[in-house]
Amino acid sequence: xxxxxxxxxxxxxxxxxxxxxxxxxxxxxxxxxxxxxxxxxxxxxxxxxxxxxxxxxxxxxxxxxxxxxxxxxxxxxxxxxxxxxxxxxxxxxxxxxxxxxxxxxxxxxxxxxxxxxxxxxxxxxxxxxxxxxxxxxxxxxxxxxxxxxxxxxxxxxxxxxxxxxxxxxxxxxxxxxxxxxxxxxxxxxxxxxxxxxxxxxxxxxxxxxxxxxxxxxxxxxxxxxxxxxxxxxxxxxxxxxxxxxxxxxxxxxxxxxxxxxxxxxxxxxxxxxxxxxxxxxxxxx
Ligand code: BEZ
Ligand code: FE
Numbered sequence: 003x004x005x006x007x008x009x010x011x012x013x014x015x016x017x018x019x020x021x022x023x024x025x026x027x028x029x030x031x032x033x034x035x036x037x038x039x040x041x042x043x044x045x046x047x048x049x050x051x052x053x054x055x056x057x058x059x060x061x062x063x064x065x066x067x068x069x070x071x072x073x074x075x076x077x078x079x080x081x082x083x084x085x086x087x088x089x090x091x092x093x094x095x096x097x098x099x100x101x102x103x104x105x106x107x108x109x110x111x112x113x114x115x116x117x118x119x120x121x122x123x124x125x126x127x128x129x130x131x132x133x134x135x136x137x138x139x140x141x142x143x144x145x146x147x148x149x150x151x152x153x154x155x156x157x158x159x160x161x162x163x164x165x166x167x168x169x170x171x172x173x174x175x176x177x178x179x180x181x182x183x184x185x186x187x188x189x190x191x192x193x194x195x196x197x198x199x200x201x202x203x204x205x206x207x208x209x210x211x212x213x214x215x216x217x218x219x220x221x222x223x224x225x226x227x228x229x230x231x232x233x234x235x236x237x238x239x240x241x242x243x244x245x246x247x248x249x250x251x252x253x254x255x256x257x258x259x260x261x262x263x264x265x266x267x268x269x270x271x272x273x274x275x276x277x278x279x280x281x282x283x284x285x286x287x
Contacts, residue, residue: 012039058198065197074103075199078245092226092284094136099231100247102217104157109147112171114181117268124153124186126274127256128264133179133220133281140179141283144222147172148183155189184268188214190239213239213248225283232279
């Protein structure tokens with residue numbers, strides 16, 4: 003076209019993508035063009051603002067590395083990561099929540115009843131779960147991938163003082179779908195603020211804190227994989243998560259308990275807290 007104007011430009015651009023073979027990809031690109039153009043029209047985007055946005059994206063790329071994605075963090079603080087999780091949730095199944103940047107495949111396999119505390123300071127927490135389908139039937143083939151931060155707020159990957167694989171494991175559930183592990187109470191954590199996303203949070207007077215959380219991925223053949231987090235209802239940041247991961251159903255009571263059998267089993271001297279986590283997986287369609 004040689005007569006491009008502000009009224010026909012969106013259709014003209016969209017048309018150039020019509021030969022994308024994959025129908026879903028074609029649709030996604032068409033909608034992207036439409037929404038990006040709509041944003042510019044609606045806001046009356048100026049040259050200076052457009053250049054500032056491109057400079058922001060350039061800085062996001064420059065600060066990213068194989069172990070840090072500023073774009074993922076941007077998606078997180080814009081609530082996009084959480085919206086995608088919410089759109090993927092299925093009725094009757096446990097709600098999903100943010101994967102975060104500190105999951106790496108290959109955690110050590112342990113038996114149900116694993117003790118992850120080792121030399122970690124912090125209050126002991128017994129996490130007890132049971133994995134069922136939406137009819138309440140146990141899923142004996144389920145596996146649980148668990149990870150969390152240490153008492154200093156850091157994950158083992160970025161804290162050289164922690165042993166490798168600290169506070170993470172994979173567990174095969176028992177025949178009745180149950181599993182348990184002893185760990186420590188997780189710690190509130192600040193998302194990185196030394197990049198452009200930090201600038202965005204500061205200009206908005208927003209907090210970088212995430213409430214303390216356990217991460218879990220629960221998988222079983224024939225079921226949709228659940229990626230989620232568990233929060234402590236007593237956490238000071240549970241109502242202001244920087245990445246919008248908190249759902250009421252994932253906010254748990256960390257109940258103080260001192261069952262002598264548990265104290266003996268895990269060689270604990272004082273009391274501990276218990277978190278009961280019923281996990282429901284939806285079948286794949
Ligand atoms: C986390 O779960 O630790 C996390 C999630 C999103 C951004 C940064 C950290
Ligand atoms: Fe996390």
